[in-house]
């Protein structure tokens with residue numbers, strides 16, 4: 001990170017390497033996942049504290065922030081967008097904000113985490129965008145992501161609805177989260193996609209088969225849960241307890257009984273590299289993906305300024321192509337536990353089905 005001074009009233013602001021998603025969406029090489037401040041990782045952070053952390057992140061060099069319409073609690077269902085809107089209300093285009101539409105929680109299921117109900121009907125997208133703009137306190141959304149595919153709405157119809165929003169100036173770029181190749185191709189043919197946002201980490205590599213199509217179509221890859229929900233940082237051990245009522249990690253397989261034993265070799269690989277490179281394990285887990293492809297942008301989530309700063313430092317860790325290859329070979333040979341694959345998504349009827 002290079003130290004520079006920005007015009008505004010802040011001082012001692014750092015610059016981070018930037019990357020380009022799609023044709024021209026410029027973002028910091030590491031983005032900040034904002035979800036945990038309000039959703040899924042225990043009780044929400046008190047707003048004034050969270051705003052301070054988010055402002056610190058800007059000073060550290062982050063220009064890219066990820067939120068979603070549904071990040072919140074039962075009492076405050078859109079709390080995360082409200083928080084992000086309040087934190088950055090005076091920063092305008094200094095920050096790029098990604099938010100998401102297209103799912104709601106099934107709160108009546110009695111299950112935790114709540115299952116997800118996809119809903120990308122064009123009229124629903126319209127009401128979502130207006131709600132998000134209001135909460136984010138902006139007149140446009142920099143990157144609007146379909147949170148999950150909806151089997152009842154063809155990708156062409158979703159892309160058409162987004163295309164209208166782009167013409168109206170409400171949305172600048174768009175993308176899809178947990179996208180598949182067929183969906184990306186069909187959606188992109190109607191309205192070019194800037195980025196997909198899929199789960200990706202040393203424990204979750206199943207989307208690497210999308211790299212060729214992303215390269216063919218010029219689409220970026222935002223990697224969510226890049227530290228495997230914290231697991232790869234080595235900061236947690238088998239005795240760590242998460243609140244089963246408010247923390248999704250309490251039910252994640254990588255934190256379950258026996259998982260730490262199964263992941264010992266993986267953790268050793270990361271820890272050894274960290275020691276060799278004078279880095280931290282979390283930084284190694286993200287430097288690996290940053291060096292893999294120039295269009296990958298990890299978005300680690302943290303509620304602590306010291307970790308937000310540490311994670312930004314991943315952009316400065318030099319791993320060579322040979323290092324990355326050696327890590328890949330080691331990963332593919334080693335045994336490891338299962339990793340959280342996301343909340344259950346309830347199926348909607350495919351378009352045209354009776």
Ligand SMILES: NC(=O)c1ccc[n+]([C@@H]2O[C@H](COP(=O)([O-])OP(=O)(O)OC[C@H]3O[C@@H](n4cnc5c(N)ncnc54)[C@H](OP(=O)(O)O)[C@@H]3O)[C@@H](O)[C@H]2O)c1
Pocket residue numbers: 032033034035036041066067147177178197198223224225226227228229230231233235282299300301302303304307310311
């Ligand atoms: N598109 C989607 O469907 C989708 C799904 C999930 C997430 N996301 C986005 O992706 C972002 C990140 O994903 P994630 O939060 O699921 O997983 P993650 O970034 O892999 O892990 C976050 C967890 O790791 C901990 N952590 C972060 N940096 C650390 C470090 N340097 N050392 C030790 N622990 C560290 C955090 O705890 P502390 O807060 O205590 O530091 C937090 O509990 C989210 O915030 C959200 O914006 C998108």
